[in-house]
Amino acid sequence: MANSEPYEYRFLGDFDNSYIFTTRYDVVYRIRFKPSFYVLDAEPAIADNVYELVIAQIEKPEGPIPPDERILYTIAGIAEDFFKKDLNIAIYVCDDSHGKGKARKRKFDGWFVYLNFEGRGFMKIDQGFHEADGFSYSASLIFKSENRLKIQIITALDELAAKYNQPK
Amino acid sequence: MLIYETKLYKKCVLKKQCFLLIENQEKNQTDKTMKTTEQKLTEPPKSLGRWLMESKRQTQKEMQEEYRNNPVLQAIVSELKKKNGKFRTL
Numbered sequence: 060m061a062n063s064e065p066y067e068y069r070f071l072g073d074f075d076n077s078y079i080f081t082t083r084y085d086v087v088y089r090i091r092f093k094p095s096f097y098v099l100d101a102e103p104a105i106a107d108n109v110y111e112l113v114i115a116q117i118e119k120p121e122g123p124i125p126p127d128e129r130i131l132y133t134i135a136g137i138a139e140d141f142f143k144k145d146l147n148i149a150i151y152v153c154d155d156s157h158g159k160g161k162a163r164k165r166k167f168d169g170w171f172v173y174l175n176f177e178g179r180g181f182m183k184i185d186q187g188f189h190e191a192d193g194f195s196y197s198a199s200l201i202f203k204s205e206n207r208l209k210i211q212i213i214t215a216l217d218e219l220a221a222k223y224n225q226p227k
Numbered sequence: 228m229l230i231y232e233t234k235l236y237k238k239c240v241l242k243k244q245c246f247l248l249i250e251n252q253e254k255n256q257t258d259k260t261m262k263t264t265e266q267k268l269t270e271p272p273k274s275l276g277r278w279l280m281e282s283k284r285q286t287q288k289e290m291q292e293e294y295r296n297n298p299v300l301q302a303i304v305s306e307l308k309k310k311n312g313k314f315r316t317l
Contacts, residue, residue: 067307085308098279111283117290190274
């Protein structure tokens with residue numbers, strides 16, 4: 060089977076908004092789109108459709124696990140399923156205060172380009188945050204480029220950054 | 228920032244109340260072992276970033292714990308392992 064072939068996954072229900080899959084190395088992943096209406100202070104048509112993307116490795120065998128590109132394609136397939144609801148917005152948050160978080164963010168950005176998500180009709184807006192207490196993190200919003208509220212979504216993220224970012 | 232956080236908190240609590248009502252109704256109809264962490268998000272955030280990161284870590288942890296304690300999820304995983312893990316035996 061090709062390395063670009065996604066693994067079979069299961070959707071665990073509308074309420075929980077989570078998906079589960081296993082890999083050829085018996086690693087178990089769970090992906091959840093967690094309702095996050097409190098993040099953007101925007102009109103309900105936007106705020107109520109914001110979901111935080113949470114990826115968790117919930118089981119893995121002992122010892123090193125070889126790289127597995129099929130995970131990437133599986134997560135992409137799951138994302139496409141999630142975005143069947145046109146107004147859905149996914150937010151991915153990464154802690155920038157340590158190398159591991161930065162690496163995770165680079166990996167996430169790389170996926171977006173590698174899987175040609177832009178060509179598939181998605182937009183990603185990135186925003187760095189540097190809060191007054193010195194904590195820094197980045198947030199990426201992903202939504203359908205045909206989302207009729209995209210201008211308002213971008214504005215809402217800008218406003219959030221303006222409120223939380225420490226002036227330089 | 229305090230005004231914004233208070234506003235955000237009030238909005239969050241109001242929406243959360245509706246959300247919990249729907250959640251309870253749905254819980255009774257579907258899998259009773261499914262749990263959510265949303266109740267904890269009614270606390271006002273001191274720092275949005277720290278709050279989001281903590282929420283993410285907590286969700287990851289809860290997803291792991293839920294899997295360990297939920298036989299339905301374990302059965303789904305066993306079935307998926309048979310389908311996705313077949314290369315192991317080649």
